[in-house]
Amino acid sequence: MSIYRKPVIFIIVSLVVVLVGSVVSTFIPLFMPSMEPALEGITPYNPIELEGRDIYIREGCNNCHTQTVRPLLFETARYGEPSKLGEFVHDRPHLWGSKRTGPDLARVGGKYPDSWHYKHMENPQAMFKDSNMPPYAWLAGNRLDTSLAEKKMKTLHFPFADAEIRALDGKTEMDALVAYLQKLGRTKKPQPLAATTQGAATAVESPAVAEGHKIFDENCAGCHGADLAGGLGPNLTDAEWKFGGSDADLILSITEGRPGGMPSWKSVLDQDKTGKVVAYIRSRAKG
Amino acid sequence: MRQEESYEDGAVKGFIFSSLFWLVIGLVVGLLIAAQLFAPALNLLPWLTYGRLRPVHTNGLAFGFAVTAIIGVSYYVVQRLARAPLVFPGLARASLWLMNITVALGAASLFMGFTSSKEYAELEWPIDILVVVVWVMFAVNMVATLIKRREEQMYISLWYLLATVVVVALLYIVNNLAIPVSWFKSYSAYAGANDANVQWWYGHNAVASLFTFPILAFFYYFLPKSTNLPIYSHRLSIIAFWSLVFGYMWTGAHHLVYTPIPDWIQTMAIALSIFLIAPSWGSVINGYYTMQGSWATVQSNYLVKFFLWGITFYGLQTIQGPTQAIRWISQFVHYTDYIPGHVHMGTMGWVTMIISASFYYLVPKLYNTSLYSIKLANNHFWLVLVGQLIFSITMWITGLQQGAMLTATNEDGSLRYSFLETLVHNYPYWMMRFAGGIIYFAGIVIFVYNLAKTTANRGGREAAA
Structure with a gap:
């Protein structure tokens, strides 16, 4: 008996063959608690940050911006501490990305004031003449759709206060996106600046x-x-x-x-x- | 000839021309986003921004062009290799309609910003369900036809097509599992690192199972058919097939080198990626040795060029890919243009070459005529070859330059270049790459024109040789 004469058996055998690697590399880690370790200072998104994240997803920001800092010297010098597993436990989906047409954003939170982001997204070329970032001024003119805000928080089992949902009224999509960007990589309160005069x-x-x-x-x-x-x-x-x-x-x-x-x-x-x-x-x- | 007439090829024609339609659309979107990289003012409207269009380009070509072509050509090939007509011709026609509806809805939804954000799996859950339904219709028809076949032995091409059916279903369903919030919005069933790991298990193997298995199936079918040369080694193809399907599924995490994913997953993926060179080159060698002693047919048979350059790019692709998985190369080229450069050699040089050759073989047969113009087919070939080479080589150079600038440090350990300084150096290359894209697109326009003319060339002979 040859499996090359039995299509159904052939399908079953090939399924088993592809499942070996799939189970080991991908399915088993799904059940390993070490893939989602608890990390101090990591909190779920609040309603406005989650809405901002959904706008980040809708606009496909992940097509040009990554969100993982690799543990390499030139990388940490540019973007900060290497990313850790525990930082992403609330991320559904993950937004690590695969291409840096623009810089990594894993730790952009707190790097610039809110006003910088508003100004930059409204017209990136006015701030950096040679930037190729698309302008997103229209986000500031779009009122945030809050109809699903509560359902989203409940679906993801994130804690929230009703006041936080009510506070979304009147916000723009730009407000939400900036709130999300400011959350990225921020696990603790900012450290006070150390006074040095080196160099x-x-x-x-x-x-x-x-x-x-x-x-x-x-x-x-x-x-x-x-x-x-x-x-x-x-x-x-x-x-x-x-x-x-x-x-x-x-x-x-x-x-x-x-x-x-x-x-x-x-x-x-x-x-x-x-x-x-x-x-x-x-x-x-x-x- | 009686046998030929009993086959059910009605849907095949529809699949071929639908596929060509989506090919043109997908490439136009590709050209636009290639230009947006150096001309941000082209992000004219929200639904014409790069962030929304890039998934339209990738999904449009992967599903609209490639999957449509794969299903259509498979319906043809399976009947011949089974020596039996399709069991459910009505189902094949229904799957054609549903496929086009799915791609159209998918493209529209991506323009509108409905996306799961997971690469090549961006479509939201209702459209995912449509994709799965189309796929099940295809699988049922194909397996039923194989069960009713009159040819005892299943040829190599059928192994690859059966593997395609199984693997695509497994990957697509598992990776797209999500919790819906509304008709247009869902959240992934997996969080963080696991979501990334599942995504790239899908992302890499969807490439394997759509851009490798069925394309090899067509290569193994149409090369002997159009040259009358038997495949060099049956034994080699058996070994290559099983090690390829076994090896691929481990390698997804080579897209996640130096991310927080545990090292053992990364290392396993890197090791198996290098292992894959062997079965990949098994097919390349099988292709070359099939031509041994008959290389002169390259001159007499215009189709042979497509097959040989196609398999050559497959060979280059499967060397380049594994090298990119190695840690110290990954740290330099990952996240740069080098990687999309690699992908475009595979899609423009290998996948589209073989699908083009398959269409050139099929369309005259299906319309019972001869090709409108071999000269135009040759023009098509040279334009896509040159266009693709300019395109991918330019992107590799861009990637290497980006890698060099982004990793450069001064003596005191500080970075030598700001991100913006590295960006401005990409512009000349991005313009050159756009020019390569235009040349490639011109070739595709000739291809589509030639096939459209062929359908009107009923009973005619080839006009100009």
Whole structure:
């Protein structure tokens, strides 16, 4: 008897053959508690974050943005701590993605102020001239559909208060999406900034103002304005400094970020570039 | 000849031309999103944004073009290899209608933003059910016909088609299990890491079972048919078949290298990916050796080019794929354009080449005529070959450059380039890739024109040689 003469038996045999690898690699892990470990500080999404997540899914943000930081040095320098299994236990579906046309977003929460996201999504090219991110200004004009909000929370067994559902009324889709982005990777309260002045002395001596200008336009002008006169971030030409005006203070602001919205740039700008940006800002400051 | 006339080929024609229709639509969407990468102003309306269109492109071509073609060509091949007509011709016609309705609804729903977000499984649950119904109709018809067959031995092509039926059903159903919230929205049955693991078990093996098994089935059927050369080794094809279907299902997690998925799952996937080179090349070698001593037919028979370049790209694909699974290569190329470059060599160079050749073989036979123009078929061939090469090679180079820039660090350990600096360097390549896409598309337009003209060429002879 040959199985090449019995189609039904052939189907059964091939099913068994493909099930071996499927069971070991994919089905058994479904029943392993170690695939979904509890991790301190990981909480389910609240109603507005979940609605925002559904908009992220609807707009296919995952086609260009991943949400996993790999445990590799160049990766953690850019995006932060490596992703951990326990961080994703509430994610149905997962949104790890497979392509980075834009940057990873696993830890984007808290990196920028809300106003940065509104401004950026409304017109990414106004902030970063060379960005290829599609503009999403229309999200701010769409009222959030809240009809399924409660059912969604119940389906996923996420805890919620009725007040949180009621608070969704009048929100826009953009509000929800920003709330979701701000949740990403945020497990604990933000750490207070450590005051260090390392690397200040050598960097500021660089006179490359022109290069600083270019770096500023690419990275800083989106918030501080191409003329440095301010926007989302404060004016840099008025000799008023919220966090101190010494070179060391400016470098610290740039490398470590400041409360109130200034992100940390140390993963993008090395000491040399930071120094050039400071030189450029000095060259434009009044008085 | 009496035998030929008893076959039920009505639905086959419908499947072929439906498939061509979705091919053109899917490629137009592909060209648009390729342009959006360097021209973001082309994201004109919410339903024309890249995020919504990319699934329309992938699902439109995977389901609308490939699955439709696979079902149609299988209906033809199964009858010949069984030496028996389809048991349920009415069911075949019904499956044609339902297939087109499903693809149309699927595309519309993706435009509207109804998506599960899981790659190549984006369709929401009501459409998933339609897909499964079409597939069951196909499976029932095929298996029933095989049970009633008059040819004792089942040829290699039938093994691959039976494996396709089984594996696609298993993958599609398991990965798409979800908890519905409404008609248009559901949440995955799995959470986090398990959801990712199930997704890529599906994602990788759907590629195996749609873009490998049935395409090999057609290769093994149409190459001997159009050249009158027997397949080189039956024994090799047996070994290759079983090790391929066994090996594939372990490898999904090579899409998850360096993610939080446990190392043992990743390592197993990487090891089995490398193992797969052997059975893949079993088919490649079988193809080459079949042609041994008869290479001159490449000049006399226009179809042979499609088969040989197709199987060659399959061979390259199945070397490149496993290398990408290796950790230190993955860390460099993962998440870059290198990976979609790899996918496009497989789909544009292998899958579409073999399906094109199958259609060229079938359409004149089904309409009882000869091909409208062999010259145009040759033009089609060279355009898709050149277009595809420009397309995939450009994407590999882009990917390598992205990898190099994103991993570059200064002496103090800080990153050398901001993300935006790496992005701007992609633009020239993305434009070049778009040009490759246009050349490829021109070839496909000629292909469709040639086949459409052939149907009107009833009883005629080939006009210009």
